[in-house]
Amino acid sequence: MNLHQIGEFGLIRRIQKKFPSPVSSVPLGIGDDAAAILPSPQKYLLLTTDSLLEQTHFDLSFSNFLQIGYKAVAVNISDIAAMGGTPRFFMVSLGLTERQTVHEVDQLYRGIRKGSREAGIYLIGGNTTSSKGAFFISLTVLGEVSKNEMVTRRGAKVGDSLYVTGTLGDAAAGLELLQKGYNTKSFRRLVQRYQIPQARWKEGRLLAGHAIPSAMIDLSDGLTSDMGHLAEESGVGIELDLSRIPVSAPLKQYSLQIGGDPLKYALHGGEDYELLFSVPEKKIGKLQKLLQKGLIRAERIGIITGRKRGLVARSESGEVQRIYPGGYNHFKRGRGDVEGGPPG
């Protein structure tokens, strides 16, 4: 069945059926000129929007529609997580080409539903248009956070410790495996981290709820790129400890196999969607407790320094070198090395 047969409004009806009816905080959901929600009193409403474009952000031979739908939810929720917020509602904008079938759109919405159910967020609206160019999906996600719990990129202070959740570089290695046509079975975990990333919204909430981070950002473009944004917005410098960058066992194994350096992926690879956050000295005890209880997994990977120091990295041998952002930057040609090679 193709999209011409069911039409735009047939598509809206299909979507309405598969997503739950409005809750009390959604007086008006899908199907009118606009959606209406009733925000919680005395809280900040958080808003973020991110698009995934065919050829720019994904290749349909590396990701199926279910994965793309799931990922579109994850990348937006990750932004809410970085503010310490609870994701609540979302809207979907689709640009569908003539090539897309109804089955593919259904798969896309299955992925969206899976991601949104896991995070407990409600679909409240959106729009679907025919695209003459590439297929794209754009989500707007709304979250909420108590006024005194919101975490921005701006609060890092000299002397704060820098932490990161999870492990870094897996998604970049996973994408490379797909691009190079390697056998992905033995590195399923790496490929999955690229195809269906897990947004750290539980971790973000936990940290913000305990007032632990002084600043926080999610890692979408890559560690060296995103740590630069946190440093710039906070007006500080950062010294990374390269020996502490958390790297997964599969990434180590893959790097060994191809004779590469896992740090290359961990420092410059994008799409890990882990949280990078700074922690003042007096909050480290609280964080340690959460780590010991196994409620969160995070590694201390550096320290906040004065602005003039810039972005530097200390190697295992103690050598300190300047870091050049190597993550993804739209409109700059290529990655990393164009702007200056990575250190060490």
Added chain:
Amino acid sequence: MNLHQIGEFGLIRRIQKKFPSPVSSVPLGIGDDAAAILPSPQKYLLLTTDSLLEQTHFDLSFSNFLQIGYKAVAVNISDIAAMGGTPRFFMVSLGLTERQTVHEVDQLYRGIRKGSREAGIYLIGGNTTSSKGAFFISLTVLGEVSKNEMVTRRGAKVGDSLYVTGTLGDAAAGLELLQKGYNTKSFRRLVQRYQIPQARWKEGRLLAGHAIPSAMIDLSDGLTSDMGHLAEESGVGIELDLSRIPVSAPLKQYSLQIGGDPLKYALHGGEDYELLFSVPEKKIGKLQKLLQKGLIRAERIGIITGRKRGLVARSESGEVQRIYPGGYNHFKRGRGDVEGGPPG
């Protein structure tokens, strides 16, 4: 200067400079992982998102970037207007191709700024990505409305009168003028209504504030298409009075010149962004007062009937015929006549 030279973050800085700083209701604007707003207590927050895609919604030889930016704001505000809301905030998602220059993006934002200033709305965030396909712009607009003033598509009752603001069909004729390469100077007004539509948010607020409409929708796809949505959501039928469809002098003149029927444009042409609304008998006096004071311009073009009657039109001679939706429907091939010819 091209986009590679300034990069994604250079672009964000340019935008930040040109849009006013956050007001008190925007604790966190552009430049963090998410924006934060403080919604008004006890009001519904309205949300809508609409995209304009190159080749699908516009042709760069018919609209310049300034006009596209302005129009992207208007089409979204129009949805807030149709709910009776006040537009407040917005986010912009751009998909820019290699062809776009910094000047063009600046022009686009000039248009966005013009539209957003007129409506008094604040830019709070967004994202910009490189698109390998066509250029697109997608806006999310947030509005607010008191709980008892929100107007949906669902409240039209048998016996209500059907009104429309302004005149219909101008934008469709304007687009035709551009597409056929006619001399547009003598029909500047028609072309302008296509290129820089005016959203009726003042009218929507005025009507909702006086509790006049029982249901309302904005005319984006075309009268026959959008009246069908209002009828379906309200569970009613509609009888149009063809002699009362408001048509502008320039459209009459253009139709005369090409030997066409102005009603064809007025019934089936999209992108007028006028408001279509139903008014209960007891509220007509209130509306008449607003009309007499010149606070709003609207025409009574029909009546709400029982659902079984469906969508019909009465011609000047009194003949009644069935109406077939002829507006734009994404994924259905072509317009209007494919699904059944227009009446009369």
